[in-house]
Amino acid sequence: MSAEPRVELAAIDRSRLPAHVGIIMDGNGRWAKQRGLPRSAGHTAGEHALFDTVEGALELGLRYLTVYAFSTENWRRPPSEVKFLMNFNRDLLLRRADDLDERRVRVRFIGRRGRPVPRRLVELMEATEARTAHHDRLTLQIAFNYGGRAELVDAARALAEDAVAGRLRPDRITERSLHARLYAPSAPDVDLLVRTSGEQRLSNFLLWEAAYAELVFTETLWPDFDRYALYAAVAEFQRRARRFGRV
Numbered sequence: 001m002s003a004e005p006r007v008e009l010a011a012i013d014r015s016r017l018p019a020h021v022g023i024i025m026d027g028n029g030r031w032a033k034q035r036g037l038p039r040s041a042g043h044t045a046g047e048h049a050l051f052d053t054v055e056g057a058l059e060l061g062l063r064y065l066t067v068y069a070f071s072t073e074n075w076r077r078p079p080s081e082v083k084f085l086m087n088f089n090r091d092l093l094l095r096r097a098d099d100l101d102e103r104r105v106r107v108r109f110i111g112r113r114g115r116p117v118p119r120r121l122v123e124l125m126e127a128t129e130a131r132t133a134h135h136d137r138l139t140l141q142i143a144f145n146y147g148g149r150a151e152l153v154d155a156a157r158a159l160a161e162d163a164v165a166g167r168l169r170p171d172r173i174t175e176r177s178l179h180a181r182l183y184a185p186s187a188p189d190v191d192l193l194v195r196t197s198g199e200q201r202l203s204n205f206l207l208w209e210a211a212y213a214e215l216v217f218t219e220t221l222w223p224d225f226d227r228y229a230l231y232a233a234v235a236e237f238q239r240r241a242r243r244f245g246r247v
């Protein structure tokens with residue numbers, strides 16, 4: 001289904017990899033609709049795409065990959081779809097935790113963990129994080145009940161608490177001190193942000209972290225994405241000239 005040319009691993013310059021790749025996994029519903037299937041079938045089909053992409057990230061030697069699995073806005077979907085996604089993500093973690101652990105992938109979740117995220121799912125997220133915390137080959141960050149604005153609000157609250165407690169002077173607040181209060185402050189900035197399905201927007205993903213990211217949009221619907229599509233995005237990244245405000 002992909003219109004993109006297939007890019008092989010050999011075409012990538014391994015000395016110039018993005019330090020952190022973010023992916024907005026979009027288009028599951030449209031993939032299902034094209035086949036006359038319910039939207040849930042698109043989410044189910046997206047699991048294979050995700051794990052082939054993780055395999056590609058491992059083959060490339062990427063260190064940080066963050067995928068958008070459920071946004072703070074996705075609660076606005078029909079209750080039946082929200083319920084499906086909660087159960088699906090729980091089952092996916094149960095199915096894939098061994099595999100990720102064996103591949104030495106460190107799994108982390110970014111996003112708000114309180115209600116309405118089911119308690120059982122949060123417990124599984126935390127168990128998976130604890131179990132894989134010692135790995136350092138690839139860090140897979142799963143953005144779940146994640147919103148870039150919510151993350152900045154949470155960081156602002158943490159700064160305010162420190163200020164009120166007298167641990168931080170407001171005039172000493174810097175980009176560094178705010179960054180230190182994000183969900184995953186040890187992750188490097190996002191160098192490459194990929195969105196599938198032809199939509200060209202951020203949808204509240206990694207607003208701070210992707211401030212200087214190269215954006216790559218592909219028409220491929222998420223269930224059709226795979227490691228070769230990831231290589232194509234990295235190849236595109238390697239063709240870009242990054243200036244960071246300089247000339």
Ligand code: IPE
Binds near residue numbers: 027074
């Ligand atoms: C992305 O696919 C998955 C989630 C947002 C959970 P969509 O479900 O948004 O699929 P489209 O955009 O409706 O095709």
Ligand code: IPE
Binds near residue numbers: 026027068070074199
């Ligand atoms: C963004 O996709 C969220 C995820 C991929 C999890 P959406 O499909 O929810 O984004 P919008 O609503 O089209 O902007």
Ligand code: MG
Binds near residue numbers: 027028
């Ligand atoms: Mg969508």
